[in-house]
Amino acid sequence: MRTLEVDVAVIGAGTAGMNAYRAALAHTDRVVLIESALYGTTCARVGCMPSKLLIAAAEAAANVRLAPTFGVHGGDPAIDGPAVMRRLRHERDRFVGFVVDAVEAWPEAHRLRGTACFADRHTIRVDDQIEVRAGRTVIASGSRPRKPAEWSAAIGERLLVNDDVFEWQDLPSSLAVIGAGVIGIELAQALHALGVRVRLLGRSKRLLHLTDPQVAECARQLTHQHLPYVDDAQHLQFQQVADGVRVGWMQGGAQVHEEFEYVLCAIGRESNLDALNLQAIDPPRDAQGRLLVDRDTCQLGDTPIFVAGDVHALTPILHEAADDGRIAGENAGRWPDLRAHPRRVRLNIAFSDPQAVIVGDGYAELQAKGQAFACGAVNWSDQGRARVMARNAGLLRVYGDCASGLFLGAEMLGPNAEHIGHLLAWSLQQGLTVERMLDMPFYHPVLEEGLRTALRELLRELRMGPAPARRGLDCGPGA
Numbered sequence: 001m002r003t004l005e006v007d008v009a010v011i012g013a014g015t016a017g018m019n020a021y022r023a024a025l026a027h028t029d030r031v032v033l034i035e036s037a038l039y040g041t042t043c044a045r046v047g048c049m050p051s052k053l054l055i056a057a058a059e060a061a062a063n064v065r066l067a068p069t070f071g072v073h074g075g076d077p078a079i080d081g082p083a084v085m086r087r088l089r090h091e092r093d094r095f096v097g098f099v100v101d102a103v104e105a106w107p108e109a110h111r112l113r114g115t116a117c118f119a120d121r122h123t124i125r126v127d128d129q130i131e132v133r134a135g136r137t138v139i140a141s142g143s144r145p146r147k148p149a150e151w152s153a154a155i156g157e158r159l160l161v162n163d164d165v166f167e168w169q170d171l172p173s174s175l176a177v178i179g180a181g182v183i184g185i186e187l188a189q190a191l192h193a194l195g196v197r198v199r200l201l202g203r204s205k206r207l208l209h210l211t212d213p214q215v216a217e218c219a220r221q222l223t224h225q226h227l228p229y230v231d232d233a234q235h236l237q238f239q240q241v242a243d244g245v246r247v248g249w250m251q252g253g254a255q256v257h258e259e260f261e262y263v264l265c266a267i268g269r270e271s272n273l274d275a276l277n278l279q280a281i282d283p284p285r286d287a288q289g290r291l292l293v294d295r296d297t298c299q300l301g302d303t304p305i306f307v308a309g310d311v312h313a314l315t316p317i318l319h320e321a322a323d324d325g326r327i328a329g330e331n332a333g334r335w336p337d338l339r340a341h342p343r344r345v346r347l348n349i350a351f352s353d354p355q356a357v358i359v360g361d362g363y364a365e366l367q368a369k370g371q372a373f374a375c376g377a378v379n380w381s382d383q384g385r386a387r388v389m390a391r392n393a394g395l396l397r398v399y400g401d402c403a404s405g406l407f408l409g410a411e412m413l414g415p416n417a418e419h420i421g422h423l424l425a426w427s428l429q430q431g432l433t434v435e436r437m438l439d440m441p442f443y444h445p446v447l448e449e450g451l452r453t454a455l456r457e458l459l460r461e462l463r464m465g466p467a468p469a470r471r472g473l474d475c476g477p478g479a
């Protein structure tokens with residue numbers, strides 16, 4: 001077995017690992033990046049980018065369907081499945097290509113291909129061919145879709161995960177989507193809008209990680225309006241039939257069956273830790289058995305090992321994985337003089353229809369903290385610009401601290417939530433009070449005026465401002 005001595009080894013060339021590699025390189029040239037599969041990242045190959053390409057096609061179809069609302073008639077959208085998938089794969093391959101080019105431009109001596117596996121805290125074996133002696137290691141091995149073995153045993157290749165969807169040459173005729181989390185909702189809604197017969201099967205009434213009971217209920221109702229959705233499917237059963245799968249479930253005490261061409265499993269992800277032989281490093285764990293990782297340094301306990309990205313499952317989103325990678329790589333490089341990096345405020349966006357956002361502390365977290373907080377809200381059904389665009393569905397709830405008037409967080413379902421979410425996250429990270437946020441300019445007529453309505457109501461609820469005008473007065477008194 002060949003031996004390689006380095007200061008820093010990075011396991012996984014995804015977004016976290018690539019950022020860790022670059023950050024470590026600022027401190028030492030003795031760095032190696034180990035990857036077991038293809039370069040290109042989960043984000044570009046099978047995650048953020050291809051899913052948003054599919055959603056972009058779905059939005060185009062939805063806009064055609066909405067056109068008659070404005071007196072514009074072009075007929076039903078004709079969906080060319082092979083063309084939808086061709087564009088998706090073409091653009092996806094372009095994004096992947098940029099990533100692959102970037103990695104392959106790094107020195108060959110810094111790159112190893114193969115599956116990494118610990119022998120001890122300073123030794124990593126790669127496919128039992130190379131032994132890497134590393135001063136420090138960054139684990140950035142990501143996650144993969146959870147796929148119950150008994151479901152695979154029952155229906156074999158008819159059971160798909162998100163990775164499979166983006167390889168389709170054409171859209172399927174029908175699909176059961178299991179799991180009403182972010183991936184399930186985004187893909188179910190997009191494929192439904194593209195003419196696929198979809199049924200979304202959730203097992204609890206909770207959707208998209210929303211915890212505010214009012215926003216969650218609004219999400220549940222809108223999802224029911226938008227696509228065939230069962231919010232309490234119990235005792236799922238799968239049986240292979242001639243042209244697909246017969247899916248059975250219990251719903252409100254009754255047994256229901258429906259046949260689909262495929263089943264998409266979107267029930268969460270599991271960390272890629274199993275191949276790493278973690279027992280060899282005896283990792284410190286918390287009371288729940290999770291790896292004990294310091295969020296501000298990414299260090300694993302007091303070991304010379306750092307953990308970054310989805311593998312830790314704390315905040316499995318792209319910008320957090322990139323931040324983790326930078327922090328872990330920098331600290332692995334500068335070891336033992338570690339630096340703590342304050343983290344950005346929480347911002348989650350689901351590209352559902354309408355979009356969903358959670359900023360800062362969600363409703364359930366504030367309640368769990370026992371903090372005295374007040375709420376303000378806007379229902380988008382009556383908001384001026386949202387009505388102009390005929391996209392007036394959803395609810396925004398904003399939270400503020402009763403003692404200080406500080407803005408604390410928000411949950412939202414509604415039009416352009418991705419942009420309002422950013423405004424709110426930036427305000428939160430700057431430590432603004434609700435009053436200070438209301439000092440900012442609001443143009444007319446824009447969706448942000450809806451945010452202003454919610455903030456005014458919040459200020460009133462905090463007993464720090466006057467009662468807002470009753471409704472729909474963005475161009476009248478109270479504007």
Ligand SMILES: Cc1cc2nc3c(=O)[nH]c(=O)nc-3n(C[C@H](O)[C@H](O)[C@H](O)COP(=O)(O)OP(=O)(O)OC[C@H]3O[C@@H](n4cnc5c(N)ncnc54)[C@H](O)[C@@H]3O)c2cc1C
Nearest residue numbers: 012014015016036042047048116141142309310316317318
């Ligand atoms: C369908 C989908 C849609 C998403 N959409 C969004 C979105 O819109 N916005 C957003 O912010 N986030 C989104 N995400 C989440 C985002 O993609 C992830 O947070 C991010 O890609 C995680 O990056 P990572 O570096 O941790 O993992 P990865 O990119 O998965 O990298 C891990 C790497 O480690 C390698 N590896 C694993 N084990 C080993 C081993 N033993 N030895 C060597 N190498 C190993 C893997 O092959 C892989 O290349 C989405 C995810 C999915 C699945």
Ligand SMILES: NC(=O)c1ccc[n+]([C@@H]2O[C@H](COP(=O)([O-])OP(=O)(O)OC[C@H]3O[C@@H](n4cnc5c(N)ncnc54)[C@H](O)[C@@H]3O)[C@@H](O)[C@H]2O)c1
Nearest residue numbers: 179180181182183184203266267268269316317349350351
């Ligand atoms: N827009 C985005 O930022 C975006 C998009 C996609 C994915 N992601 C990231 O990827 C992560 C993983 O997404 P995900 O959708 O796989 O996980 P998730 O945790 O969001 O959702 C999984 C859902 O499956 C349900 N579920 C679990 N077991 C089930 C079962 N046996 N039967 C029926 N339902 C079951 C859960 O209750 C949950 O609602 C997300 O947490 C998110 O961080 C982000």
